[in-house]
Amino acid sequence: MRYTAAVLAALFCICGAVVVVTALTPTPTVDTATADHLIRTSAVGEVVSSPDRAEIQIGVETENVDVQAAQSQNAERMTNVTNAMKALGIPDDHLTTTGYTVTPVYDTGPTPVPLSLGQRKPTTYRVSNTLLVRVDDVARAGVVIDTAAASGANQINSIAFLFSEQKGATLRAQALAQAVNQTRTDAGTVASALGVRLLDAREVQVDSGATPIVYDSRTGTAADTAIPSTPIQPGTLKVTASVQVAWAYA
Template sequence: MQDLMTTMIRRLSLCMVAVAVIAMALVGCAAAVEDTSNANVIHATGTGNIIGTPDRAQITFSVQTENADVKIAQSENALKMNNVINALVTSGIPRDALKTTGYNIYPVYEESKSILEQKVKTYRVTNTLTVTLHDVSKTGDVIDVAVANGINQADSIQFMLSDEQSQVLRTQALQKAVTRAKADADTVAAAMGVNITGVKNADISGGYSPVLYQNYQYDTGAAMKAAAVPTPIQPGDVTVTASVTITYTIR
C-alpha cells in the first residue's frame, strides 16, 4: 500500500512539472509573437490646428438686491428679473434661450469684533440668468437691454462653436493631423531604408476650448448715461485641435 502511494505521488509530481514547463513555453511563445508584431512598425503622431469664428455666445449676468427684510429683497429681485426677461423677449430673444443658472440668498452682517456678537444687517438676493445667442453680433445689444432693465452684475461671456461648425472644423483639423503624421512616418521610413506597407491602428484625441471672458467689467452707471452708444463686444477666434497617433507597418 505504501509503495502504491509513493508511486502515485511521484506521478503527480511529474505531471505538475510537465504542466509548469508547458505553461512557461506558452508564455515564451506569446512573448515572441508580441515582439514580432511590434518589431516592424513605426509610430507617428500628428497635430492639426484650425482657427474658426464662434457662432454661439452665452452671456451670464445677475440681478442683485439687498434689504433688511428678506421678503422685500426677494420681491424686488423678482420684479427686476421679470422686467429683464420680458425686455429680452420683446427685443427678439427666444424665451427658450433664457435660463436661470443660479439663485442665492445670504445674510450681510454688521461689522463686529466678535463672531458671537454678529448681527444680520441685510439680506442679499442674487438671481443669475444665462442667455444663449445663435447670432454673436447681438451680444452687445443683449447686454445693453439687460442693464437698462435691471441687471446690475456682470458675470461672464462665453463664445463657442455650434455642434455643426465644431464638426466641420474638427474634420479639417484631423485631415491636417493625419497628413503630418504620414509625412513624419515617410521621412523615418526613408531614412531607415524600409517601405510603409499599411496601417495597424490609429488613436484620435483633441478638441477646443471656448473663448471665455470671466467677470467682464461693465459700468452700469455709465451705460445708462450713454445708452445711445451700443456696447462693443468682439468674439475673437477659437482654435480646434486634433491629434492622431498612427502605427504604420513596414517592410
C-alpha cells in the same frame, strides 16, 4: 480482375478530384508587418476660425432689510430682464438660471459682535440671481447686454465666445484630417529613409478640443459699462486635434 480494375478506376477518380481541389485552393499570403514592424508618428492639426456663439452671464442683485422684500424686488427685475431677452427673439431654451443666492449682510463696523456669541444679527439681506443667455449671433452680444441693463440687470458677470455644435464638429474634422495627413507624411519620410515600404495604419489615438474665450467683468456692473451699442470683439478661436498613429511597414 474486373473488381481490381473498378477499384483502380475509383482511386483514380478520387485522386483526380484531390488534384482539382488542390489546384483551386489559393496560395496563402504572409503579412510581414507585425507588431515589431511599426512606425509611430504623432501630429497636431490646428484650425482657427471666428466663434459663432456667445454665452453671457447676466445678474440681478438686490438688497433690503427685509429678506422677502429683497426677494420680491429681485424677482420683479429678473422677470423684466427675461421678458426683454425673449422680446429680442431669444428662445426659452437659450435662457438658463445658473445661480440664486440669499445672503445675510452683517455690520462691518470697527467692533462687530462675533457670530459665535449669537448676538449678531444681519443688517440687510442680499439676493442675487444669475441668468445665462445663449446668443447664436455674436454680432448681437452688445445689444443683449444693453437690453439687459436697460431692463433691470445690474451685473454682467462674464461673456464666453465659443463654437456651435455644427461648426465645432466641422472644424474638428478639418483639424483631424490635417493631423492624420501629417502623421502619414512623417511616417512615409521615415520609411523611405529606412528603405522599407509603408503599409496601412494599425493603431490610432485621437485627442482634440477647443478652448472658449471668456471675458470676466464681475468687478463692474451693467449700469457702469452698458452704453448704447456696447462694442464686443469676439476674436478667433483655435480648434486642435492631436493624433498618434502606428503605421505598419514591410
